Amino acid sequence: MTDHIPAADDFRCGTVAIVGRPNVGKSTLLNHILGMKLAITSRKAQTTRHRLLGIHTTDDTQFLFVDTPGFQQKHINALNKTLNKTVTQVLTEVDVVLFVIEPMKLGEADELVLKLLPKNKPVLLVVNKADLMGDKGNLLPLIQDFDLLFEFAGIIPVSAKKSLYLDELLSAIRAHLPQQPAMYAEDELTDKNERFLAAELVREKIFRLLGDEVPYSVTVEIEKFETVKNLRRIFAAIIVDKDSQKPMIIGKGGEKLKQISTEARQDMEKLFGSKVYLETWVKVKGGWADDARALKSLGF
Structure with missing residues (x-):
């Protein structure tokens, strides 16, 4: 490398x-x-x-x-x-x-x-x-x-x-780093894949656009990620802890979810340097933040 x-x-x-x-x-x-x-x-x-x-x-x-x-x-x-x-x-x-x-x-x-x-x-x-x-x-x-x-x-x-x-x-x-050759190629920026980065960008918009408590009960799982020529097709599930949180993320007439998706898609297009089709929906998975098995399956 x-x-x-x-x-x-x-x-x-x-x-x-x-x-x-x-x-x-x-x-x-x-x-x-x-x-x-x-x-x-x-x-x-x-x-x-x-x-x-x-x-x-x-x-x-x-x-x-x-x-x-x-x-x-x-x-x-x-x-x-x-x-x-x-x-x-x-x-x-x-x-x-x-x-x-x-x-x-x-x-x-x-x-x-x-x-x-x-x-x-x-x-x-x-x-x-x-x-x-x-x-x-x-x-x-x-x-x-x-x-x-x-x-x-x-x-x-x-x-x-x-x-x-x-x-x-x-x-x-x-001054404090060891003298040794580089471990990565000079054009590499991270060890994380695009799937991970896409989930993070959706989660960032939830943190920025929702009230204080809801984001802490939310995580994002990319269920499908396809690259076709210069288009990335990304399907993201927003996972919440309680049924009552679902309408907060969707918003009146789906406006909040649309805003989250649009802003996340724009950031993904900048980061990946390509067009992005992003589909998001909300799922309830009760107690996920306190369930060791659920955390492991979500990549923690």
């Missing part, structure tokens, strides 16, 4: 976990480093449910970013236990850890993640949304507080949304 990239003497390649409390900007950070939308995002916590590999290749480095779900202790069911386990497992497997925080919101949720950070590998403190702080000097008190709690290999303020200071971040990460 590495034919495309010459193994230079100082070529580096390694894995980088992006961790933090829910909704701190981990997926946005990954998307802006990659220069494209790979990870789904919304303002709601735990939009990310799967570990997602994002591959960023430069002339002398291949960064293998692992985006993780937000670690949280609020809603504990089988699904959230699985998501939290994903975070702790990723931390044991990577070369470098990015601990993402926001400058104005350091709370218990951040401290929970802080306790998980490995002591035996480099951890960089990434202060996201640093543009909201004005002068970098305003960050110093916060940084000093955190520096007392953990020995960070470096502290880098960034703004993921505005793509500010991302080169400085990549340079700081590179």
Whole structure:
């Protein structure tokens, strides 16, 4: 898989976990480093449910970013236990850890993640949304507080949304990656297939377009995915926990479901670079988020 990239003497390649409390900007950070939308995002916590590999290749480095779900202790069911386990497992497997925080919101949720950070590998403190702080000097008190709690290999303020200071971040990460050839071809962006990415884009629209509670009881299963020339035909079942949630997703006269499908299809066409025919419908599968067997069949 590495034919495309010459193994230079100082070529580096390694894995980088992006961790933090829910909704701190981990997926946005990954998307802006990659220069494209790979990870789904919304303002709601735990939009990310799967570990997602994002591959960023430069002339002398291949960064293998692992985006993780937000670690949280609020809603504990089988699904959230699985998501939290994903975070702790990723931390044991990577070369470098990015601990993402926001400058104005350091709370218990951040401290929970802080306790998980490995002591035996480099951890960089990434202060996201640093543009909201004005002068970098305003960050110093916060940084000093955190520096007392953990020995960070470096502290880098960034703004993921505005793509500010991302080169400085990549340079700081590179210093800690092992010298070895690339593991993936330079045009590869992820290890996930299009079927997975399509399901995620439908789920993102549900998170963005519905109220606070419903998205947490919803998952998406691609029942059929066909490619015919330059057309992808995708059939997606939106799975809800209760009968009462079905009309919320369908909406009056089917308007909400139509909006979810249209926005998801447009994003799929951008990501896949082809026309997409998308059909969606809603199914009830009671208690799926607390059923270990159901979670396994849904890919968790």
